[in-house]
Amino acid sequence: MVGELDLETVRDFATALLIGTLLGIERERHKQADGDVSVGGLRTFILIAALGAIGGWLTRLLDFPWILVTVVLATLVAVAASYVRATRVQPQELGITTELAAIAICLLGSMVMLGQREIAVALAVAIAAVLAYKQPLHGMVSRLDAEDVYAGVRLLAATFIVLPLLPDRAIDPWGALNPQKLWLLVLLISGLSLVGYVAVRLLGPNRGIPLTGLTGGLVSSTAVTLSFARQSREKGHSRAAPAFACGILISWSVMFLRVLVMVLIVNSALLPHLAVPFLLMAAAAAGYAWLMYRRAADGGPTGGVPLSNPFSLTSAAKFAALFALVLLLVAIVQQHFPPEGVYVVAALAGTTDVDAITLSMSEYARQGGTEVAVRAIVIAALTNTVVKALMVVGLGAPGLRRPVIVGASGIVLLGLAAVLLG
Numbered sequence: 001m002v003g004e005l006d007l008e009t010v011r012d013f014a015t016a017l018l019i020g021t022l023l024g025i026e027r028e029r030h031k032q033a034d035g036d037v038s039v040g041g042l043r044t045f046i047l048i049a050a051l052g053a054i055g056g057w058l059t060r061l062l063d064f065p066w067i068l069v070t071v072v073l074a075t076l077v078a079v080a081a082s083y084v085r086a087t088r089v090q091p092q093e094l095g096i097t098t099e100l101a102a103i104a105i106c107l108l109g110s111m112v113m114l115g116q117r118e119i120a121v122a123l124a125v126a127i128a129a130v131l132a133y134k135q136p137l138h139g140m141v142s143r144l145d146a147e148d149v150y151a152g153v154r155l156l157a158a159t160f161i162v163l164p165l166l167p168d169r170a171i172d173p174w175g176a177l178n179p180q181k182l183w184l185l186v187l188l189i190s191g192l193s194l195v196g197y198v199a200v201r202l203l204g205p206n207r208g209i210p211l212t213g214l215t216g217g218l219v220s221s222t223a224v225t226l227s228f229a230r231q232s233r234e235k236g237h238s239r240a241a242p243a244f245a246c247g248i249l250i251s252w253s254v255m256f257l258r259v260l261v262m263v264l265i266v267n268s269a270l271l272p273h274l275a276v277p278f279l280l281m282a283a284a285a286a287g288y289a290w291l292m293y294r295r296a297a298d299g300g301p302t303g304g305v306p307l308s309n310p311f312s313l314t315s316a317a318k319f320a321a322l323f324a325l326v327l328l329l330v331a332i333v334q335q336h337f338p339p340e341g342v343y344v345v346a347a348l349a350g351t352t353d354v355d356a357i358t359l360s361m362s363e364y365a366r367q368g369g370t371e372v373a374v375r376a377i378v379i380a381a382l383t384n385t386v387v388k389a390l391m392v393v394g395l396g397a398p399g400l401r402r403p404v405i406v407g408a409s410g411i412v413l414l415g416l417a418a419v420l421l422g
Contacts (some may be wrong), residue, residue: 013053016109019124020049024349025082026131034064046190048075048102052109068110075106101131146174151194159187177324186320209240210293214343215252220348222352224251229396241399242248242296248392248400249289249407252385259358267362273374277418281381281411288407304368322328325401346376350383378419 031041033274048402057065057072081098104127111120130137166179195212209228216224228244256278263271340363349357357380365373389408 004135007036009057012112012117013050013057014055015121016045016049016112019108019112019120020046022128023101023126024049025130026371027101030098030131037318045102045105049105050108051075051393052106053113055106056113059110070290071110072103072106096133100129106355111272117343132345145220155187155190155194156367158183158190163187172328174328174335177328179327182324185220185319188220188264206311207405209243209247210250210289210296212288213250214254216247217251220353221248221251222384222391224248226395229394229400232397232400240296241397242292242403244396244400245403245407246289246296248388248404249292250283252388252407252411253282253285253289254382255354255384256285259377262355262358263362263377266359267365268372269364270362270365270370274377277374277378278381280344280414280418281385284410284414285407288403288410292403342372342376343379346380349384351379351387352384354384356382377418382412385415386395 003216016026021042024042027045032179051071052075055068080104083096083099102270104123108120108124111117111123117311163180163183168178195216198208213224213228216227225248226246232241232244260271260274260278273390277349342361346357346361354377358377361373361376364376385408393405396404
């Protein structure tokens with residue numbers, strides 16, 4: 001019946017008041033710390049949230065939207081009047097952050113009552129975070145230069161404008177080249193370069209680089225290797241070679257573990273046969289990465305030379321073109337070679353990616369070719385490791401080559417020994 005309050009309505013009102021309390025506490029703290037005389041603090045924000053909730057509830061109950069419009073307009077007038085008064089008392093304080101937060105609270109309170117409780121709570125938490133982390137956000141922006149902003153805009157344009165325009169289907173007779181997936185690889189390489197650069201700027205090279213290697217290895221250790229090899233030649237990175245080697249080897253270790261997870265999901269019966277070689281290779285990469293991390297920590301930071309933004313769509317596109325060429329070769333070999341040519345296919349596939357051959361061989365093993373599948377996946381992983389090491393040799397700084405070659409040699413030897421003796 002009209003006017004009846006059920007538990008759902010009570011919960012909505014309580015949620016609206018809690019949203020007002022959340023932002024009110026943050027604004028009250030700001031008010032006490034800075035002597036702000038703007039629209040108000042804790043009590044004011046709770047009341048504004050309550051007004052928005054009442055307006056939303058009456059609008060829904062009476063099906064008359066002008067009630068909520070009137071409440072919002074009244075809030076705008078009150079906030080504007082408070083702002084005018086505050087500027088007369090503190091003319092040097094011209095910010096409108098608190099006033100906008102008050103208007104947002106009114107609207108969030110009404111959203112709760114109109115059936116959008118989850119979205120309203122999420123937005124309230126996000127707004128509270130933006131308000132509370134004022135100093136870190138301002139500090140982060142102060143460390144950005146024009147080139148950083150331009151790089152971010154280019155990446156966004158390439159992601160949200162170019163990517164949707166590309167066809168999501170194969171365009172070649174062999175079904176190997178998908179423009180959208182190839183462009184995703186371009187974005188991945190460019191994005192990893194940008195993430196690594198930001199991590200180094202915020203955390204320093206000795207911590208930011210290994211962390212980027214860890215997270216990047218979950219997606220593409222090849223992209224991490226390419227990105228770090230290029231960055232190692234940047235001005236100011238001459239003493240960061242151990243850190244870059246650490247990041248590269250960490251990404252390789254994560255790649256080996258990622259293969260095991262994929263096999264577990266697709267064909268768990270194959271996992272015991274692959275566990276020994278891949279765990280040994282992962283341990284070799286992780287162990288040498290630890291040594292490089294210790295050396296990077298002992299060597300100290302790279303110095304005070306400003307770092308340049310490594311973001312480059314052109315370089316990433318060149319690598320994607322090479323990747324497309326190898327995909328074509330793999331597709332052609334698969335069509336013309338009999339089943340015993342699977343090792344050749346695995347070696348070719350491993351030059352760019354291990355995931356595709358891992359998935360296909362996991363399905364192949366269901367038909368009884370377990371030994372062939374294990375050897376093919378290991379061959380792909382070893383080929384991929386050798387190719388990434390060659391990337392470092394060709395693109396990396398001289399100080400980066402030796403540790404990566406040593407690490408790759410240990411990985412290859414352990415992987416071959418595990419397969420031949422297993």
